[in-house]
Amino acid sequence: MKSLKKERVSLLVTDAIKEIIDSEHLKPGDKLYSENELANKLEVSRSSVREAVRMLEVTGIVKVFQGKGIFISAPEENDCPIRSWVVDNMELLKEHFEVRLLIEPHAASLAAKWAGKEALAELAAHYSLFCDFVRQKNLVEAIEKDSAFHLLIAKMTKNRTLSVLMNTMTKTLNEGWFASLNMPxxxxxxxxxHGEILKALQVGDGVAAARHMTGHLHNALEDIKAYTHI
Incomplete structure (x- = not known):
């Protein structure tokens, strides 16, 4: 198992744990390594492992039992784990999107005003890679580029407090971000x-950037509701 210490994305830890499960032929009901053991084995932080385990639980690959450990899930335990997780955490997801709808449209408007050529070029590069990963059906990398797109827009505002808020949101509900992008x-x-948001930013149209960001977040939440029939 190669070290992940220098990799760009904590989401790659998710794939690394899947690799451990496959390579060690772990079966439903088998106990996985503890968070500390996984962190040492992969040479990453325990927080990265914790986020990865939470996402694996969202997708029904593992089940975490408080005080007992992490166990491999049986397929029949949950025939639609993402839907089940979203239903169980719908109120939290709604709160998450409510905050994002308060912050991100304004961030997009500010970014249109303050973004320089280099920042816009970097955003366009993130968008291009995101499109490539979606076409390749590389979910892990696509999700990383999606969050990077939003974080970079916050950074482009030149407002440090706003950037910190966005960073905090992506970390505190990482599994929600993961689940939402798994919607059909x-x-x-x-x-x-994202393409419409990028176009608005490139021409410095803050009103359009805010409108497209609002629509994007609203559509994502509506997709979640439709998928779970809520």
Whole structure:
């Protein structure tokens, strides 16, 4: 198992843990290594492992029992784990999107005003890679580029407090971000929606950037509701 210490994305830890499960032929009901053991084995922080385990639980690959450990889930335990997780955490997801709808449209408007050529070029590069990963159906990298797109817009505002808020949100509900992009067709629709946001920023149209950001977040939440029939 190679070290992940220098990798760009904590989400890659998710794939690394899957690799451990496969390579060690762990079966449903088997106990996985503890968070500390996984962190040492992969040479990453325990917080990165914790986020990865939470996402694996969202997708029904593992089950965490408080005080007992992490266990491999049986397929029959949950035939639709993402839907189940979203239903169980819908109120938290709504709160998450409510805050994002308060912050990100304004961030997009400010970014249109303050973004320089280099920042816009970097954003366009993130968008291009995101599109490539969606076409390749590389979910892990696509999710990383999606969050990077939003974080970079916050950074482009030149408002440090806003950037910190966005960083905090991506870390505190990482599994929610992961679950929302697993909704059928959401990644493909995000390609179009991010494209509209990027175009508005490139021409310095703050009103359009805010409008497209609002629409993007609203559509993502509505997709979640439709998928779970809420």
């Amino acid at each position: 067709g959401r990644l493909e629709r995000t390609v179009d929606e």
